[in-house]
Amino acid sequence: MEATFVIVGGGIAGVSCAETLAFLHPEKSIILLSESSLIKTVTNLHTITKTIIAFDVEESSSNTLNEKYQNIKVVHEEMVDIKDEHCYVLTKNGVQIKYSYLCLCMGAEPKLIPQYKQFPDRILGIRDTDSVEAFLNKLKNCRKLVVVGNGGIASEIVYKIQNTDIDWVVKDNHISATFVDPGAAEFFQDNLKKNVKSEKISKRMRYEEGETPKSGAALGPDWYKNLIIAGASSENSSKNVSIHYQAEIATIITQESENPLKVTLTDGKILECDLIISATGVNARKNFSTTNSLDYAANEGIKVDEYMRTNLKNIYAAGDICSANWQIAKHWFQMKLWTQARQMGCYAAKCMSGHLNNEEVLQDFCFEIFTHSTKLFGHKVILLGLYNGQKLDKRYELLVRTTKGLEYVKFVIQDHKLQGAVLIGETDLEETAENLILNQISLEPYGDDILNPDIDIEDYFD
Ligand SMILES: Cc1cc2nc3c(=O)[nH]c(=O)nc-3n(C[C@H](O)[C@H](O)[C@H](O)COP(=O)(O)OP(=O)(O)OC[C@H]3O[C@@H](n4cnc5c(N)ncnc54)[C@H](O)[C@@H]3O)c2cc1C
């Protein structure tokens, strides 16, 4: 087999890359090589501001892509080797695919706590649809659950789960620390112990994919919305969540088949549980070999330059598998998120196309400012720029406005200029905050009025 463009991975980065190439080069052949027969596509894309977008993500059979684009051929194979000196890849079943340009979009996999090796059936990570199904099955018999980690997945699970006691073990002194500060974490407390009903209930998460386990694409926004995530205890109007701050799991002192698991924490506490969810981040996938070495960053992603190129000739990478290794703009940084996977996939396609045509490629504007639109504990959350004071070396001021249960607004200001913002609830401030960060207008004349709810700050900047 042979194609001008070969893209490996059927997650959001790979599919966005293939679709952009199909649009730019309807005359060229494109192969999307993916281990999983299900692919992720973006639907209902809408812009909230210039740079903040929201969209749904659907998992569908790869036939939809074959039908939509005549020049995309989807191949279901696992890539195991890249013969980069001869420009072809090899799959597990021995299929050879030659490329002119190759883009690696194989995502990441859960980085589980080390005790996972001791109890692989009772310590689970969540990444793709298979892993959620395994989790839901085990949860049916679970009365006591330990959740470790303090990012998006842990927050979603603690929010959504019912009918089991939860011990939430977090390294920090407040919850949801990858996204918010202690003030916002306090704002979420009211929703922490409520039982959340599913909007509509789906029994299945997806199409059937066959028996063999495959590393599927990562789940995304609202994956839990229509699922019942419930343990074995009887139904209750509120849930029992105990948070263990500034703690990690130290050891598990149970023999292999004993139940419950006895877990000791670094602060000396001992917990008992039936199941542990390790929501402790991800590592870039490294499930293939190359002839020459690929350069990896210290945080383990494949290094890519400002054109999404790796160090190997005509090999690009995008999404969770890569690490941005260019001089990044002041208000942007990389996080492993849908939005960035999509942006990188599309941009890698433009870069490959530009290089094929010998055209100059200008970096996409989306890399000027970090934006993330999500939901936490049932609230709309918009994060902009250096929303947690990242890169500011603790040299910044915070302006905060909050109304219990309704909104939490935080502006991060340095030298009178807005550097980042956290907007929780229907604040209507996203456009203004985005402009203030991008334009770096001095806020000195407005003082604290900038967040005065009786003043329409947009009037200041018209
Ligand atoms: C539970 C959960 C909830 C999330 N929620 C959000 C959210 O609300 N908002 C948000 O912005 N982000 C969210 N994320 C993160 C987001 O899903 C990821 O950042 C994004 O999906 C990464 O996309 P990707 O295409 O880079 O990788 P992946 O989605 O991991 O796709 C990788 C693809 O490569 C294929 N593959 C892997 N190895 C091979 C191989 N050797 N050969 C062939 N194919 C291979 C896989 O089958 C898969 O199709 C969530 C993640 C999880 C796990």
Ligand SMILES: NC(=O)C1=CN([C@@H]2O[C@H](COP(=O)(O)OP(=O)(O)OC[C@H]3O[C@@H](n4cnc5c(N)ncnc54)[C@H](OP(=O)(O)O)[C@@H]3O)[C@@H](O)[C@H]2O)C=CC1
């Ligand atoms: N709403 C959204 O946008 C969502 C996004 N996601 C994305 O999916 C991916 C996976 O999510 P998730 O697993 O939550 O990853 P995250 O990287 O978001 O969070 C991992 C958390 O676990 C902590 N941690 C790491 N190792 C340990 C350990 N040994 N013991 C205790 N805590 C530990 C980390 O702390 P530290 O940082 O200090 O190491 C961090 O707080 C991420 O890319 C995430 O951004 C997932 C769900 C929802």
